[in-house]
Amino acid sequence: MDMILFEEMSIGDYEQVVFCQDKASGLKAIIAIHDTTLGPALGGCRMWPYESEEAALRDVLRLSRGMTYKNAAAGLNIGGGKSVIIGNPKTDKSEALFRAMGRYVESLNGRYIIAEDVGTNEYDMNNIYLETDYVTGSTARAGASGNPSPKTALGVYYAMKRTAKEVYGDNSLQGKTIAIQGLGNVAYDLCQLINQEGGHLVVTDINQEAIQRVVRDFDAKAVGVEEIYGVTADIFSPCALGAVLNDETIPQLKVKAICGSANNQLADIERHSQLLSQLEILYAPDFIVNSGGVINVADELSGYDEERATVKVKAIYEQMGQVFEIAKREAITTAEAANHLAEQRIAQMLNVRRTFLQTGKSAICKR
Numbered sequence: 072m073d074m075i076l077f078e079e080m081s082i083g084d085y086e087q088v089v090f091c092q093d094k095a096s097g098l099k100a101i102i103a104i105h106d107t108t109l110g111p112a113l114g115g116c117r118m119w120p121y122e123s124e125e126a127a128l129r130d131v132l133r134l135s136r137g138m139t140y141k142n143a144a145a146g147l148n149i150g151g152g153k154s155v156i157i158g159n160p161k162t163d164k165s166e167a168l169f170r171a172m173g174r175y176v177e178s179l180n181g182r183y184i185i186a187e188d189v190g191t192n193e194y195d196m197n198n199i200y201l202e203t204d205y206v207t208g209s210t211a212r213a214g215a216s217g218n219p220s221p222k223t224a225l226g227v228y229y230a231m232k233r234t235a236k237e238v239y240g241d242n243s244l245q246g247k248t249i250a251i252q253g254l255g256n257v258a259y260d261l262c263q264l265i266n267q268e269g270g271h272l273v274v275t276d277i278n279q280e281a282i283q284r285v286v287r288d289f290d291a292k293a294v295g296v297e298e299i300y301g302v303t304a305d306i307f308s309p310c311a312l313g314a315v316l317n318d319e320t321i322p323q324l325k326v327k328a329i330c331g332s333a334n335n336q337l338a339d340i341e342r343h344s345q346l347l348s349q350l351e352i353l354y355a356p357d358f359i360v361n362s363g364g365v366i367n368v369a370d371e372l373s374g375y376d377e378e379r380a381t382v383k384v385k386a387i388y389e390q391m392g393q394v395f396e397i398a399k400r401e402a403i404t405t406a407e408a409a410n411h412l413a414e415q416r417i418a419q420m421l422n423v424r425r426t427f428l429q430t431g432k433s434a435i436c437k438r
C-alpha cells in the first residue's frame with residue numbers, strides 16, 4: 072500500500088479510522104469517523120468485494136467525509152462516518168459476521184452509529200442490533216425505521232422536481248425523459264414515482280433482471296450500460312456507484328441536468344463540477360439529493376415518527392432551491408454551494424459550543 076494513512080487522515084481532517092478483524096467469522100472491516108462536531112457519526116455500512124485493501128480504505132474515507140457534508144447540509148445534529156466490510160454480499164454474509172461487526176460498533180461507545188448501504192440491508196442490521204444499540208435502519212425493535220431506500224427515492228424525486236423547475240421553469244416531470252443508471256433499491260422506487268407523474272424512463276443496469284422489472288412495471292426503455300451517457304433526455308440520474316461523472320462520460324452527455332442518488336458522482340469534485348457548469352449542465356449535488364435515507368434513519372434518534380421523517384425528506388425540495396440560489400448569487404458551482412452550506416453550519420455550531428454547559432445534550436441523549 073503506497074498510501075500514507077496519517078497523511079491522508081490529516082489532509083481530509085479525519086478523526087478516527089478503525090480496522091476490524093475477526094478470523095472466525097471472516098470479518099475484515101474498516102470504520103471511518105470523519106467529523107463529530109455536530110454529534111455522533113452516522114453512516115451506512117457498505118459490503119463490497121474490493122479489489123484491494125487500499126481500495127476499501129479509500130472508499131470508506133471518501134464516503135465518511137461525504138456523510139459529514141450530507142448530515143450537516145441536511146440540518147441533522149449528527150456527524151459523518153461510514154464503514155465498509157470487505158466481502159461479497161452474495162456469498163460471504165452470516166449472522167456471525169454482522170454480530171462481530173456489531174461488537175466493533177459497540178466498542179466505539181456511540182461515536183459511530185451504523186446503518187445499511189450498498190450490499191447490506193435491514194436484516195443485516197437486525198444481526199448488528201443483537202450486539203449494539205448504535206444501529207439504525209433495522210426492523211428489530213419498536214421505533215426502528217427499516218429499509219431507508221424508499222425515503223431516499225422520495226428525496227431524489229423532490230430534488231429532481233426542483234431541478235426541473237430550475238432548468239425548465241416547471242417542476243412537473245410529466246412528459247420529461249429521465250435517463251437512469253442503476254436500477255437497485257432506490258432507483259426502482261424512483262422509477263415508480265416518475266412513472267406515476269407521467270415521465271418517460273430510459274434505463275440501464277448490469278443486472279438483466281433489474282432491467283426487466285422496470286421495463287415491465289414502468290414501461291421503461293432499456294439501453295446498454297455504456298449507452299446511458301449518450302441518451303438524449305431532460306435529466307440524467309446516476310443511481311449506481313460513484314465517480315461516473317468524469318473526463319470520458321461528461322462530454323457524451325446530452326442532458327441539461329443531473330440529479331441522482333449515487334454517492335460521490337463527480338470523479339474530481341472541483342474540476343468536473345466546473346466542466347459541467349461550462350457545458351451549462353445543471354448538477355444537483357449528490358449529497359443533497361440523496362439525503363432522504365439518512366434523514367429517515369436519523370429520525371430514530373428522537374423516537375422514529377414516519378410522518379415527521381417524510382416531511383423532512385420532502386424539504387429536500389427547498390434545500391435544493393437554496394443551493395441553486397447560493398450558486399447563482401455567489402457565481403460558484405452548485406457543488407461548491409452545497410459544500411459552503413455544510414461547512415458554514417459546522418463552523419457556526421462549533422462557535423455555539425464555546426459556551427460551557429454542565430451537561431451535554433446530543434442527539435443520542437434523546438433516545
Ligand SMILES: NC(=O)C1=CN([C@@H]2O[C@H](COP(=O)(O)OP(=O)(O)OC[C@H]3O[C@@H](n4cnc5c(N)ncnc54)[C@H](O)[C@@H]3O)[C@@H](O)[C@H]2O)C=CC1
Nearest residue numbers: 219220223253254255256257276277311332333334361364
Ligand atoms: N439505499 C439508500 O437509502 C441510499 C443509497 N445511496 C446511494 O445510491 C446508490 C444506489 O443505492 P441502492 O439502490 O441502495 O443500491 P443497490 O445496490 O440496490 O443498487 C445499485 C444498482 O446499480 C447497479 N449497477 C452497479 N454498477 C453498475 C453500472 N456500472 N452500470 C449500471 N448499473 C450498475 C447494480 O446492479 C444495482 O442494481 C448508491 O450509490 C448508494 O450509495 C445514497 C443514500 C442512501
Ligand SMILES: O=C(O)CCC(=O)C(=O)O
Nearest residue numbers: 114115186187219364365
Ligand atoms: O441511508 C442510510 O442507510 C444511511 C446513510 C448513508 O449511509 C448514506 O446516506 O449514504
